[in-house]
Amino acid sequence: MTRTLDIGGRIELLPMDAHFCDISIGLYRQENAQGAVFRVHTYSQREGARVRIDSVKRAMRVLGGMEETPEGLLRFPCGAAHLLAVKRLFLEACKQGMDGEVSARPLTILDKKSGLHISATVGSDGVYQITADREESGAERRVRLVAGGLAKLGELEKVKGAEDRVRFNCGAAHDALVGVLLVRAPNVRSVLRELEQAANRGVLAAPSTQN
Ligand SMILES: [Zn+2]
Known part of the structure; x- marks a missing residue:
């Protein structure tokens, strides 16, 4: 056997x-x-x-x-x-x-579209607050977009009533993981497309066809 x-x-x-x-x-x-x-x-x-x-x-x-x-x-x-x-x-x-x-990625990224530096800072409750380094018109929108991108890419929950705050469903802090997701968060659409393509490949490639 x-x-x-x-x-x-x-x-x-x-x-x-x-x-x-x-x-x-x-x-x-x-x-x-x-x-x-x-x-x-x-x-x-x-x-x-x-x-x-x-x-x-x-x-x-x-x-x-x-x-x-x-x-x-x-x-x-x-x-x-x-x-x-x-x-x-x-x-x-x-x-x-x-x-x-x-090495682990930083928790601050340069948002190319706005020129803002956008950071994720975790509190003791495991909630990540997304902030921009300058208060200017449009900054709030970019912060919301990055928070929404994190939520989509990492399945984080949005904190009710606060569009700039997200947390993992386990309630724990995952700084390194947030660093990986944060880089991609401003381009969430193209990233999700890439994931979908990878998923399709996963379905098509049976173990017998792998080398
Ligand atoms: Zn967790």
């Missing part, structure tokens, strides 16, 4: 890794007693593929504030899945090379 490793359901796929021999890399989700856990996996038998998987996992820990379990799986300290955010984090981590230094 052959035993297959139960790796969980695939939630995201990088079809061709530009940093390592065009292998495909998948992100799989499982549940354990502590909550949602994620496995970065490739079916590639190439020498060095293991090292590449480790480098993607390391990037997800640094860029997303994830922890590694003794079994080599990744999880958020809060135990929640944060599904949309973890998919985004995975794709960002795959963009990192194998030997480059990876």
Whole structure:
């Protein structure tokens, strides 16, 4: 009897890794007693593929504030899945090379369209307040757009009655993760389109067609 490793359901796929021999890399989700856990996996038998998987996992820990379990799986300290955010984090981590230094993203971005610096600051209640560095006409609108972008990209909840405040449904702070999402938040539309394309690829590429 052959035993297959139960790796969980695939939630995201990088079809061709530009940093390592065009292998495909998948992100799989499982549940354990502590909550949602994620496995970065490739079916590639190439020498060095293991090292590449480790480098993607390391990037997800640094860029997303994830922890590694003794079994080599990744999880958020809060135990929640944060599904949309973890998919985004995975794709960002795959963009990192194998030997480059990876560091957490800042919580302030330059909004190219307005020239404003827009920041996310977390309070003790896990609520992220979005602010701009200048009070000028249009600044409020850009702040609202960035808060709305974060909400969409990371499935954050909007705080009732405050369009510049968002929080994760677990109530915890996830600074590193917010840093990854914040960069993309002003361009939320194009990012969502990219995610949809990735999802379509995930449906089309069966495991047997992967190298
Ligand atoms: Zn959480």
